Amino acid sequence: MVNVEIPEIPKHYTASPSSHIGTPHLTINKEATIDLDSSNAFEGPEKLLEVWFSASATDLPGQAGPLGLKAVSADTWKEMLDLVNCKVLSVIESEHVDAYLLSESSMFVFPHKVILKTCGTTTLLWGLPRLLEIAALDAGFPHVTAQPLRGVPAAATPYRVFYSRKNFLYPDQQRGPHRSWRDEVRYLDQRFQGGSAYMIGKMNGEHWYLYITGPDTRLTPPPSPERELLDLPGTETKFMSYPTRMLRERPMDEDGDETLEILMTDLEEQNARQFYLEDASAVAEGRFFQKARDARKGAVQSLGAIPEEKSESLGGSTVLNSGANTRPQSEDSFDVFEQTSSDHSGFNSDNDDLMFPEELTTEGHTLGTVVSETCGLADVYPTSKYPDARIDAYLFTPCGFSANGVVPAPGGALNGSKKGSDATHYFTVHVTPEPNCSYASFETNVPARQSGRETVEVVEHVVGIFKPGRFSVTIFEAKGSEQVGGIGGGGGGDVGSAAITAKSKGMESITGYKRVDRIVHDLDGYDLRVSVWLLCWLFFEEG
Numbered sequence: 001m002v003n004v005e006i007p008e009i010p011k012h013y014t015a016s017p018s019s020h021i022g023t024p025h026l027t028i029n030k031e032a033t034i035d036l037d038s039s040n041a042f043e044g045p046e047k048l049l050e051v052w053f054s055a056s057a058t059d060l061p062g063q064a065g066p067l068g069l070k071a072v073s074a075d076t077w078k079e080m081l082d083l084v085n086c087k088v089l090s091v092i093e094s095e096h097v098d099a100y101l102l103s104e105s106s107m108f109v110f111p112h113k114v115i116l117k118t119c120g121t122t123t124l125l126w127g128l129p130r131l132l133e134i135a136a137l138d139a140g141f142p143h144v145t146a147q148p149l150r151g152v153p154a155a156a157t158p159y160r161v162f163y164s165r166k167n168f169l170y171p172d173q174q175r176g177p178h179r180s181w182r183d184e185v186r187y188l189d190q191r192f193q194g195g196s197a198y199m200i201g202k203m204n205g206e207h208w209y210l211y212i213t214g215p216d217t218r219l220t221p222p223p224s225p226e227r228e229l230l231d232l233p234g235t236e237t238k239f240m241s242y243p244t245r246m247l248r249e250r251p252m253d254e255d256g257d258e259t260l261e262i263l264m265t266d267l268e269e270q271n272a273r274q275f276y277l278e279d280a281s282a283v284a285e286g287r288f289f290q291k292a293r294d295a296r297k298g299a300v301q302s303l304g305a306i307p308e309e310k311s312e313s314l315g316g317s318t319v320l321n322s323g324a325n326t327r328p329q330s331e332d333s334f335d336v337f338e339q340t341s342s343d344h345s346g347f348n349s350d351n352d353d354l355m356f357p358e359e360l361t362t363e364g365h366t367l368g369t370v371v372s373e374t375c376g377l378a379d380v381y382p383t384s385k386y387p388d389a390r391i392d393a394y395l396f397t398p399c400g401f402s403a404n405g406v407v408p409a410p411g412g413a414l415n416g417s418k419k420g421s422d423a424t425h426y427f428t429v430h431v432t433p434e435p436n437c438s439y440a441s442f443e444t445n446v447p448a449r450q451s452g453r454e455t456v457e458v459v460e461h462v463v464g465i466f467k468p469g470r471f472s473v474t475i476f477e478a479k480g481s482e483q484v485g486g487i488g489g490g491g492g493g494d495v496g497s498a499a500i501t502a503k504s505k506g507m508e509s510i511t512g513y514k515r516v517d518r519i520v521h522d523l524d525g526y527d528l529r530v531s532v533w534l535l536c537w538l539f540f541e542e543g
Contacts, residue, residue: 043121043174045165046118050163051113077134086103088103096424106402125163125177142157163211181197188235193217193220198211201532260444265469268466268469269438274371277396364394364395368395381451407446425447429441459507463513468535471533
């Protein structure tokens with residue numbers, strides 16, 4: 001989605017709160033949605049930053065109150081996002097997480113962590129210093145005091161930091177520290193000590209970059225004037241394309257943390273038309289008038305036959321043209337609805353009289369909702385299973401689609417859970433459908449043990465929506481979640497390579513696709529599994 005200059009976020013949003021306590025409710029920033037245009041969107045693959053300030057949402061350190069980062073105002077986050085070059089379109093607020101839908105992707109704010117995901121030419125890392133300052137001054141987390149004379153702002157000390165991205169389609173268009181992976185690593189090293197950088201996959205093909213810090217991350221001290229003159233080497237990027245083992249120093253408090261990410265390219269062109277405003281509006285128009293016809297039929301059936309002598313105002317009676325009413329029509333009865341149109345079956349007069357809502361012809365949240373329902377996204381985590389789930393979707397001009405989902409666990413957090421955030425999870429979807437740079441991403445932290453679906457089922461569902469020519473699946477999972485059956489499905493007691501391999505077996509096949517690469521890593525406290533898939537006919541053609 002393209003960067004645009006948009007008016008300030010209004011002081012008072014237009015909200016639609018739920019009547020049920022604890023149910024997520026949506027807030028829309030209507031001013032920020034004016035004149036958004038994705039015509040120049042080109043770089044679909046997102047940059048993803050996740051900063052933890054505590055291992056638990058219910059045990060926050062320092063002066064942080066129980067809300068932690070959720071106590072920070074929307075205006076404050078907006079100022080930080082200005083540095084990233086994106087705007088807030090709307091917000092879903094819930095008890096455990098606030099989901100911000102942005103002009104370029106999404107942000108999720110938990111009490112103890114922030115997840116920021118942006119696409120295009122956004123400058124995500126430029127927002128990091130301000131994020132650390134907000135966590136310190138606005139949320140009350142332990143921090144390093146500001147040094148105004150040296151231009152050093154206050155900065156909260158993170159518990160862990162994760163930064164990752166896929167290889168860019170157009171790297172030469174990026175700005176700031178995002179012009180190269182080396183620059184991004186250098187920028188992160190200037191702020192955190194002991195970070196590790198990885199490149200996962202083929203150097204001359206699909207690959208994925210990851211920067212991760214260990215637990216209890218330490219901030220890099222501000223450089224002295226003498227040190228600033230030195231060109232010191234940064235963290236070396238490890239090229240990992242084979243199973244690797246990194247031993248844990250100690251058990252992790254964030255056991256159960258898990259993320260599934262599906263990155264898709266070469267979307268089937270005709271199928272991708274559903275994410276164009278023109279096509280989505282046509283679908284919405286058909287749905288709108290069909291609902292009107294159904295409502296009219298229901299009204300006719302509920303009226304039944306009205307005898308003439310009991311309905312002088314109608315001058316006759318209503319006769320249903322249905323199998324349930326076989327009484328022959330006589331001069332004493334007539335169909336009042338039939339008199340309104342020369343073509344009763346077409347309901348033309350109804351269509352002529354009805355006003356097609358303008359919001360179904362222009363970009364925005366209304367058409368976004370239509371797309372999320374018709375494409376099948378709303379069925380990934382359906383309300384029949386998650387009654388309090390909420391989707392916030394937006395369709396752009398002339399094309400492009402973004403959606404956030406907040407998915408409260410049915411019945412609240414699992415028994416024995418240490419984390420309040422375990423009661424609420426999220427998913428996020430972003431689509432760039434143009435044929436020359438088509439891309440779609442799906443990310444979620446809804447655990448398999450909660451959804452009742454194996455990872456492969458979720459992947460097949462999502463892939464079926466977008467029909468990519470190729471895609472990669474990344475599963476990033478804390479080791480403790482292996483003992484309770486995490487996002488990979490199944491369970492297991494061992495934390496070694498055997499357990500990782502066993503949990504990957506569910507991803508042995510995806511209907512219609514051939515797996516061309518699989519990479520398994522054992523990182524510090526986390527298991528990482530990456531697989532790359534190609535349409536079968538493309539595999540044989542390229543082979």
